[in-house]
Amino acid sequence: MNQLLQISACAVTLLLSTSFMAQGQVKEDFVPSTKNHPGKEYPMVNSQGYARFKVDAPEAKSVTVTLGLGGSGGTKLEKQADGSWMGTTAGPMDEGFHYYHLIVDDGTFNDPGTLNYFGSCRWESGIEIPAHDRDFYALKDVPHGNVQQVLFNSPSTGTHQRAFVYTPPEYGKSNKKYPVLYLQHGWGEDETAWSSQGHANLIMDNLIAEGKIDPFIIVMTYGLTNNVKFGTIDSFDAKEFEKLLIDELIPYIDANFNTIPDKDHRAMAGLSMGGVETKLITTRRPEVFGYYGLLSGGTYAPEDLKDSGVKLAFISCGSKENPEGVTAAAKALKDAGYNAVSYVSPGTAHEFLTWRRSLYQLAPMLFK
Template identity: 45%
Template sequence: MKNSILTLLAMFAFLTSFCIAQDTTYTPSSANQPGKEYPMVNAKGQVKAKVFAPDANYVQLDIGAVKYDLKKDKQGYWIGESAPQDEGFHYYQLNIDGASVPDPGSKYFYGASRWGSGVEVPAHDEEIYALKDVPHGTVREHIFYSEISDSYKRTFVYTPPGYETNTDKSYPVLYLQHGGGENETGWSRQGKANLIMDNLIAAGKSKPFIIVMSDGNWTFRRPPSQNEADEEDGQRQWPPKGWADEFMNMLLNEIIPMIDSTYRTIADQDHRAMAGLSMGGMQTRVITLAHPEVFSRVGMFSGGSISPADVKEHPNFMDQVDLLFISNGSLELENAGRFGGDPQENTQKLDEMGMNTHFYISPETAHEWQSWRRSLHQFAQLVFQD
C-alpha cells in the first residue's frame, strides 16, 4: 500500500514536472517567416523575441500595450520574453533605440493602421483554423474602381471548395468586415476565415457559402492637405469619416451589385448575411438596421449589439432578420456596454421579443482575433443552415 502511494506520488511528481516543462518549452510561432526561429512561444502564452542589434543601446518587445526589455548576449543578440498572452493572434513590434519597427522574424499583418509583426500563441482549440488535408476553397483578390469614393478598392472573395467546377451551382453570401485600423486582408490572413470555413464544410458543420471581405475604411482620393485637415493634434479622427454612411453607400450600391453580377450568388435577402468585428460590427449594426430588406442574417463580433430601442426605431429589422448573432470575448465583457448598452442583456431582451438570437462568449479572450475566429466558427454553423 505504502509502495503504491509512493509510486503514485512519484508519478504525480513526474507528470507535474513534465507539464511544467511542456508549458515553458518555446517553439517557433506559426506566424514566422520561413526558416525563422524567433519569435518563439510557449504553452503559457509567453512570447520570446530575439534580434541581432550589436550596437543598440536598448531593445524592447512591444506586445499587448507593454514594452518588455530584452537583454544583450555576447554575440550581439537581444533576447527576452513577455508575460503570458491570451491564446491566438497578437500584433506586436520591436523597439530598437526608440524606433518602432517590425520584427524581421515574423510575417506581417495589417492592424493598428500599419503592416506589422504578428505572433500566434498556441490555442486549445486551434484545430478550428488549422491547415488540414481537406478540400480547400480559394481567396481571390478582386480589384475594382469605386465611383462613390473615387478610388481603387479591393475586396477579397472566398469561394468554397467545389465553386470552380460546379458551375451550375449558386451560393449564399456573407459580407464580413474587419475592425478599426485593419483592412480587407484581415479576415483571410490573421482571421483564417478560409481555413475555418474549409474545416467546417469538410466536417459537414456548415453549408458552403461565399464570403466577401471588403475595405471598410473610407478613403477619398484627395489632396494630402485635405487629409491633414481631418487630423487633430496629430491624431486621425475617430471614428473615421464616412465609417458607416459612406461605406454603406459603397457596399449597397457598388460592392453587392458587383459581387452578384460577377460570382454565382443567390442574389436575394434570404441568402445574404452581414457580419463584422469591432468597427465592422458597428458598421453591420448601422447598415442592417437601415436596410433589413438586404440582409437576413446579422453578426456582430465585439462590436456592440442591437437594443430594444433600435428595433422600435427600425421595426422592419425584427420582421425581416432571421438570425441575430452577438458575441464578445469573456475578458472584454465588462466593457462591452460601451458600444450602446450591455450586449448580453440587449440580446436577451430581443430574444424574449421573439427574435432568433444567439449570444456567444469566447472563453478567456479579450478584444482580439481569437474571439473573432471563434465567433465566425460559431456564426458559420448557424447562418445559412435553414
C-alpha cells in the same frame, strides 16, 4: 463607441519582463512561432503561453518589444554577450494571434523573424500562441476553397477598390448559386485581415468538410475605417462605406459570382469597428441583409430591429470584454421575439481568437 476603440488599443496589451523567469516557473519547451518566416527560430512560444524574443541589433542602445493593437505596453529587452537582445514575457499570453513591433532606440521596426500583418494602420509583426482548440482553424487535408482578389470600380471614392472573395471547394463545378456573407475587419486593419489573421477560409473549409454547414461565399473588403481617429468614433456614421458596399460592391459580386441575390441569402457581420459598421448599415438598410453579426462590435436592442425582418442577430465578444452586456442584449432580443444568439469566447479579450471562434459559431447558423 469611444470605449470600443479604447478596447481595440489596449485590451491585448501584455507586459514583458527584462529577464527570463526562474527555471522552475517557465517551461523550457519553446518552439518557433507558427507566424515566423521559414527557418527563423525567434520569436518562440512555449506550452504555457510564454513568448521569448531575440533581436540582433548589436549597435542599438535599447530594444523594446511592444504587444497589442496600437503597440501599447512592453518593456526593454536585455542585451546579451553576443550583441543580441533577449526577453521573455512576464506571464502567459492569451491564446491566439497578437500584433507587435519593435522599438529600437527611437525607431519603430518590425521583427525580421516574423511575417507581417496589417493592423494599427500599418504592417505589424505577428505572433501566434497556440490555442487549445485550434483544430477548427487548422490547415487540414480536406478540400480547400479559393480566396481570390477582385478589383471593382467605386465611383463614390473615385478609384478602384479591392475585395477578397472566398468561394467554397465545390464552387464552379456546377451552376449552383450561393448565399453571401459580407465580413468586415476592425479599425486599423484592412481586407486582408479575415483570411490572414482570421483564417476565415480554413474555418469554412473545415466546417464544410465536416458537414456542419452548407457552403456559402464570403466577401471581405476595406471598410473605409482607418481615417477615423481616436476620440471621434461618436461622429462615425459609416455612410461612405454604406454607399460603397450596397451600391458598388454587392452589385459587382452579384454580377460576377454565382450568388442568390436577395436579402434572405445575404448576411453582414464584422469585428470591432466592422461590427459598428454592420449595426449602422443593417439598421438603416434592413431590406439588404437578412442575417446580422456583431463580433466585439456592440449590441442590438429590440427597437433597432423593429420592422427589419431579420432572421438572426448574432452578438459575441471575449470573456474579458463585456460578456454580461452581450448576454443581456441577446436575452432582450429573444424576449422581444427575435431570433438572437449570444456567444462569449472563453479566456480571450478584443483579439482574433475571439473572432475566429465567433465565426465558427456563427457560420452554421447562417442561411437556415
